[in-house]
Amino acid sequence: MAVDEARRAELAAGLEQVRQRIAAATREAGRVDEPTLVVVTKFFPVSDLVALAELGVTDVGESREQELHEKVDALREARPDLLGTPTRHFIGQLQSKKAKRVGSLVDVVQSLDRPKLVPLLDAAGSERDTPLDVLLQVDLEEESRGRGGVSPADLPSLAEAAEQATGLRLRGLMAVAPRDEEPERAFARLADIRENFLTNHPEARVLSAGMSGDLEAAVKIGATHLRVGSAILGSRPAAR
Numbered sequence: 001m002a003v004d005e006a007r008r009a010e011l012a013a014g015l016e017q018v019r020q021r022i023a024a025a026t027r028e029a030g031r032v033d034e035p036t037l038v039v040v041t042k043f044f045p046v047s048d049l050v051a052l053a054e055l056g057v058t059d060v061g062e063s064r065e066q067e068l069h070e071k072v073d074a075l076r077e078a079r080p081d082l083l084g085t086p087t088r089h090f091i092g093q094l095q096s097k098k099a100k101r102v103g104s105l106v107d108v109v110q111s112l113d114r115p116k117l118v119p120l121l122d123a124a125g126s127e128r129d130t131p132l133d134v135l136l137q138v139d140l141e142e143e144s145r146g147r148g149g150v151s152p153a154d155l156p157s158l159a160e161a162a163e164q165a166t167g168l169r170l171r172g173l174m175a176v177a178p179r180d181e182e183p184e185r186a187f188a189r190l191a192d193i194r195e196n197f198l199t200n201h202p203e204a205r206v207l208s209a210g211m212s213g214d215l216e217a218a219v220k221i222g223a224t225h226l227r228v229g230s231a232i233l234g235s236r237p238a239a240r
């Protein structure tokens, strides 16, 4: 898990660039509060995660259960000091049979997208000292392709179920802009969905939107969390 110095410098440079983009977008949007940067480390080794933590990254995201599990095990073994911080987010599609375990390995599940997951994550949350933070992932596709996310029509009932679960704390929404649409257009829909959602769930103000290619558009609509991978870590290796 030793960190290669050249890699550390590369990550530091990527991080600096993205931080500047975020600062510029925040100014441009006339916002005072900068969104939280969640660095997405999926497909990259745990040594990168360690380097990023040492570079001051406060939040990291993973999207695959197996990989998350291996990384947490590796940290437990070699760097237990990094188990509590950075804050770990799960941002990938959740399989029901893995949901409880994921809930036990992270601080925030951003991809709660169907009622069936609520009792599974609730069970994980109930075993912790504090409830598990969850975001509801909204599907922004105009015609769903099953890539994850609850339809805007089904969002209110899912939100209700999450709020009833005592092991969970409903913190807000997450979304991914569809690939074949201008992000500004998709995020405009997201802003409307969120406004509506906040009338019933005024405390759940987190909005996780924006990735390497569209973070500026997300900052503009009030994203509180950005999930950035490749702009910091480089292009991901092909699926293992």
Ligand SMILES: *Cc1c(COP(=O)(O)O)cnc(C)c1O
Binding pocket: 040, 042, 063, 091, 092, 176, 210, 211, 212, 213, 227, 228, 229, 230, 231
């Ligand atoms: C991989 C991933 C990201 C990061 O994407 P980049 O384009 O590499 O910044 C963000 N959100 C989700 C849900 C992802 O799966």
